[in-house]
Amino acid sequence: MKAHRLAEDLSALPTYGFGTSMTMWWGTLGFCALEGMGFALAIGAYLYLVHVNAQWPLADVPPNHWPGTILTIILLASIWPNLQAERRAREENLPAVRRWLIVMCALGALLVAIRFYEFTQLNVRWDQNAYGSITWIILGLHAAHLLTDLGDTAVLAALMFTRHAKGKRFSDVEDNAFYWYFVVGSWLPLYLLVYWVPRW
Amino acid sequence: MSDALARRDERDLRDTMVDGSELHARLAKTWGTGRGLIAALSTVDHKIVARRYLVTAFVFLFLGGLSAAAMRIQLARPENQFIGPDLYNQLFTMHGTTMMFLFAVPVMEAVGIYLVPLMLGTRNIAFPRLNAFSYWVFLFGGLFLWVAFILNIGPDVGWFAYTPLSGPQYSPGKRTDVWAQMITFTEIAALATAVEFIVTILKQRAPGMTLDRIPLFVWAILVTSFVIVFAMPAVMVASTMLILDRLIGTHFFNPSEGGDSLLWQHLFWFFGHPEVYIIFLPAAGMVSSIVVAFARRPALGYLPLVLSLIAVGFLSFGLWVHHMFTTGLPQLGAAFFTANSMLIAIPNGIQIFCWIATLWGGKPVFRTPLLFVLGFFFIFVLGGLSGIMLASVPIDTQVHDTYFVVAHFHYVLIGGAVFPLLGAVYYWFPKITGRMMSERLGRWNFWLAFIGFNLAFFPMHLLGLQGMPRRVYTYQPEMGWGTLNLLATIGSVILLISFVLFLWNVVSSNRRGEIAGDNPWDAGTLEWATSSPPPPQNFDRIPLVTSREPLWAERGPLPVVGGLAVDMRQVVVGTVTEARPILRESSPEPSIWPLFAAIAVGGTFLGSIFTPWAVVWGSIPVAITLIGWFWPSGSPEDEK
Ligand code: HEM
Numbered sequence: 131m132k133a134h135r136l137a138e139d140l141s142a143l144p145t146y147g148f149g150t151s152m153t154m155w156w157g158t159l160g161f162c163a164l165e166g167m168g169f170a171l172a173i174g175a176y177l178y179l180v181h182v183n184a185q186w187p188l189a190d191v192p193p194n195h196w197p198g199t200i201l202t203i204i205l206l207a208s209i210w211p212n213l214q215a216e217r218r219a220r221e222e223n224l225p226a227v228r229r230w231l232i233v234m235c236a237l238g239a240l241l242v243a244i245r246f247y248e249f250t251q252l253n254v255r256w257d258q259n260a261y262g263s264i265t266w267i268i269l270g271l272h273a274a275h276l277l278t279d280l281g282d283t284a285v286l287a288a289l290m291f292t293r294h295a296k297g298k299r300f301s302d303v304e305d306n307a308f309y310w311y312f313v314v315g316s317w318l319p320l321y322l323l324v325y326w327v328p329r330w
Numbered sequence: 331m332s333d334a335l336a337r338r339d340e341r342d343l344r345d346t347m348v349d350g351s352e353l354h355a356r357l358a359k360t361w362g363t364g365r366g367l368i369a370a371l372s373t374v375d376h377k378i379v380a381r382r383y384l385v386t387a388f389v390f391l392f393l394g395g396l397s398a399a400a401m402r403i404q405l406a407r408p409e410n411q412f413i414g415p416d417l418y419n420q421l422f423t424m425h426g427t428t429m430m431f432l433f434a435v436p437v438m439e440a441v442g443i444y445l446v447p448l449m450l451g452t453r454n455i456a457f458p459r460l461n462a463f464s465y466w467v468f469l470f471g472g473l474f475l476w477v478a479f480i481l482n483i484g485p486d487v488g489w490f491a492y493t494p495l496s497g498p499q500y501s502p503g504k505r506t507d508v509w510a511q512m513i514t515f516t517e518i519a520a521l522a523t524a525v526e527f528i529v530t531i532l533k534q535r536a537p538g539m540t541l542d543r544i545p546l547f548v549w550a551i552l553v554t555s556f557v558i559v560f561a562m563p564a565v566m567v568a569s570t571m572l573i574l575d576r577l578i579g580t581h582f583f584n585p586s587e588g589g590d591s592l593l594w595q596h597l598f599w600f601f602g603h604p605e606v607y608i609i610f611l612p613a614a615g616m617v618s619s620i621v622v623a624f625a626r627r628p629a630l631g632y633l634p635l636v637l638s639l640i641a642v643g644f645l646s647f648g649l650w651v652h653h654m655f656t657t658g659l660p661q662l663g664a665a666f667f668t669a670n671s672m673l674i675a676i677p678n679g680i681q682i683f684c685w686i687a688t689l690w691g692g693k694p695v696f697r698t699p700l701l702f703v704l705g706f707f708f709i710f711v712l713g714g715l716s717g718i719m720l721a722s723v724p725i726d727t728q729v730h731d732t733y734f735v736v737a738h739f740h741y742v743l744i745g746g747a748v749f750p751l752l753g754a755v756y757y758w759f760p761k762i763t764g765r766m767m768s769e770r771l772g773r774w775n776f777w778l779a780f781i782g783f784n785l786a787f788f789p790m791h792l793l794g795l796q797g798m799p800r801r802v803y804t805y806q807p808e809m810g811w812g813t814l815n816l817l818a819t820i821g822s823v824i825l826l827i828s829f830v831l832f833l834w835n836v837v838s839s840n841r842r843g844e845i846a847g848d849n850p851w852d853a854g855t856l857e858w859a860t861s862s863p864p865p866p867q868n869f870d871r872i873p874l875v876t877s878r879e880p881l882w883a884e885r886g887p888l889p890v891v892g893g894l895a896v897d898m899r900q901v902v903v904g905t906v907t908e909a910r911p912i913l914r915e916s917s918p919e920p921s922i923w924p925l926f927a928a929i930a931v932g933g934t935f936l937g938s939i940f941t942p943w944a945v946v947w948g949s950i951p952v953a954i955t956l957i958g959w960f961w962p963s964g965s966p967e968d969e970k
Contacts, residue, residue: 131354131848131850131860131862131865131869131870131889132860132881132887133860133886133887133888134692134871134873134887134889134890135887135889135890136871136886136890136891136892137874137889137890137891138537138874138889138891138892138910139346139891139892139893140537140891140892140893140894140914141346141891141892141893141904142893143902143911143912143913143914144913144914145900145913145915145916146913146915146970147912149911150906151690151903151912151913152903152913152915153456153457153533153915154533155457155530155535156456156528156529156533157525157526157529159332160525160528160529160559161523161525163559163560163639164524164525164559164560164562164563165563166431167560167564168563168566168567171563171564171567171597171600173896175567175582175593175597177573178590178593179588179589179590179593179869182593183588184592188587188588192928205474213372221385228945242483247521254575255871256579256580257578257579257580257581257932258581258587259581259586259588260580260581260584260587260589260590261588262581263571263575263580263581263582263589264576264582265609267570267571267574267579267580268580272595281953282625284393285957285960285961289961290659294964294968294969295960296681296969297970298970299970316785
């Protein structure tokens with residue numbers, strides 16, 4: 131090891147922070163980027179199939195949009211409690227963080243339930259034709275995000291009721307909230323694609 | 331920043347309070363992996379994980395090489411009976427798939443996983459458990475492919491598995507399912523490491539390492555990681571669609587139900603072309619490191635080199651259609667992609683000029699690593715020339731699917747990636763093992779590889795122009811291709827011998843090589859500031875960087891920063907552009923859960939080719955293992 135001389139003392143630096151100061155925030159951003167790319171490619175594939183088929187949708191009736199529309203409205207509304215969880219986490223206000231995490235879990239469970247119902251209202255099966263296949267995969271891809279985020283949030287909520295609920299856990303809550311914005315944002319183009327492009 | 335943030339435990343021991351051998355020993359204990367099997371399977375030390383990655387990737391190189399040798403023996407003379415058509419189909423698929431997915435990409439990542447944290451002056455990669463997980467997933471994916479091959483269910487549809495050949499109608503059975511799921515394994519591994527690299531490079535650089543002081547190799551890994559993040563999802567989407575078509579009857583690629591075969595080609599090559607640069611860019615980074623160290627001067631044109639890397643990264647996304655020129659695209663589209671294919675030669679050319687200028691203006695020392703770099707210049711430039719020929723649609727239409735293409739991509743892949751890689755092994759071996767590789771064997775290795783390579787692949791250009799198609803298991807004597815094929819086979823054998831020599835050099839030098847010392851090449855970047863091999867903590871104190879080649883600038887004692895915890899794992903986290911330190915973030919301790927999670931994920935994928943329900947049931951163990959992974963254990967790393 132090369133000989134060295136001390137030039138600066140970092141003893142006073144904190145051990146955690148929020149937002150862009152933490153590595154976890156950047157890691158979350160990285161996963162959003164690659165999953166977002168996955169969504170973008172699925173959208174591209176959808177439009178490509180629209181392009182190669184003279185008729186679209188390849189079904190008699192387009193999907194019933196109401197379950198999807200309701201889900202979209204709830205998703206958009208969930209931004210507010212999510213913002214609360216994020217802000218309270220930054221303030222390290224444990225009781226409030228617990229409350230808002232429970233609210234987010236309940237919303238997540240509701241959304242997953244609606245999503246299951248959505249699948250039954252598509253008026254096309256995945257193995258009927260390419261239109262059915264791409265519609266199902268897009269909805270499925272996003273459903274996977276709803277499910278994993280629900281799992282994440284539930285585990286984190288449970289964690290905040292244990293002795294571990296301190297310090298950098300608040301930063302984890304903040305990152306979890308950050309990821310939710312991605313889940314909401316990525317849905318909007320998919321919603322238009324799945325429910326409104328077939329009605330064009 | 332609030333007071334709560336600045337609050338800290340006053341009792342913890344800091345590296346400013348102890349010194350010398352006590353500091354070294356305590357840090358080694360904190361960051362060490364421990365003894366025993368469980369500890370070995372739980373390690374999160376980037377150096378250990380990287381060594382495993384390296385060894386595994388080289389094993390796959392040898393497996394891929396052996397399948398190539400078998401193919402070359404079969405092709406040595408017309409109507410040879412060594413291998414039948416079915417096995418030949420499996421062999422070229424196994425060869426291509428193994429080389430691209432199990433060797434070339436992982437090996438570049440392995441070198442990065444080893445070196446990036448050392449070059450940045452930090453103690454571990456970001457998300458070290460994810461890193462361990464990625465290795466296990468990669469290992470399982472590779473084993474999956476090769477065990478399937480041994481059971482005679484090895485894929486046989488080529489490394490790009492074009493539909494409809496790979497679809498349910500023309501490839502019944504499990505062979506293609508194996509291929510498609512192996513893709514999922516390796517892409518998960520690659521995507522995970524890409525995110526780790528991006529975060530490590532942006533956030534964990536040693537204080538003072540501003541963007542313009544990042545070593546060129548690290549820049550190359552950073553650009554590669556971004557390319558991975560935006561390219562690899564394409565092949566995951568594609569292989570998922572393929573497996574759904576095959577297993578649950580979707581119709582993405584089935585034209586009679588509104589699907590389209592070309593959709594596969596678009597998705598595959600949207601990934602497949604950047605893939606080539608995912609392999610080449612890290613190699614370019616290795617070349618930069620070696621050129622600078624052996625020219626004994628800083629790189630001439632650091633900025634153009636970095637900008638070229640970035641330009642190549644961007645342009646690599648505009649090339650995919652040049653693999654599809656013969657599919658009947660609109661004229662204008664083809665013209666655009668031709669222009670782009672030629673354009674990418676410019677940044678690549680700039681890099682080569684910068685390297686040559688650096689050597690020209692320096693006092694080059696011609697040791698084995700530099701020999702491999704010179705070999706790279708020669709071979710890669712030839713590959714680039716045949717590439718420019720192929721970028722023109724009329725020529726491509728003529729030689730598409732002939733041995734001309736096989737010659738071209740081996741010139742760029744072996745010349746552009748394997749030669750720099752071998753140079754890199756000679757260059758960094760002393761850091762990894764503490765011993766030098768034999769220079770005499772190294773020279774033999776180089777010359778045999780160089781002569782063998784050209785003998786093996788140059789004749790393929792001519793064979794292609796004479797019309798010999800690729801992917802044929804034999805040919806008739808009347809075609810007159812016998813002599814050139816024999817020559818190619820002889821070359822392949824020489825090339826293979828050079829690899830055996832290389833292996834021998836690695837094994838024997840590891841035992842008996844000359845002791846290297848910290849910095850045997852007197853190079854300038856930070857990995858040479860620590861001992862060889864580095865201790866678990868990498869550095870006893872984190873360096874304070876004042877220039878691009880810190881060890882050349884600071885011939886006396888190295889300036890360092892202090893104040894980090896000694897009895898728990900802590901790394902310095904800084905700002906993205908200036909690397910101004912802002913946190914002493916803790917770094918996760920070892921855990922067995924990433925291995926369990928990889929087993930759960932692997933089992934799920936394996937099961938999914940037999941029944942779709944495997945995904946539903948498999949999600950339960952996956953969820954359990956992930957919770958085990960993330961649930962805090964009560965260690966100081968988890969709590970502070
Ligand atoms: C070690 C020396 C090597 C030899 C002798 C060799 C030989 C061959 C031969 C003979 C084929 C053509 C098979 C055919 O079309 O019938 C082939 C295909 C291929 N090789 Fe290699 N190769 C070598 C190394 C590599 C490396 C290092 C890579 C990648 C990094 C690579 C990537 C490929 C790919 C992608 C194919 C296409 C497979 C397909 O058609 O699906 N090869 N190789």
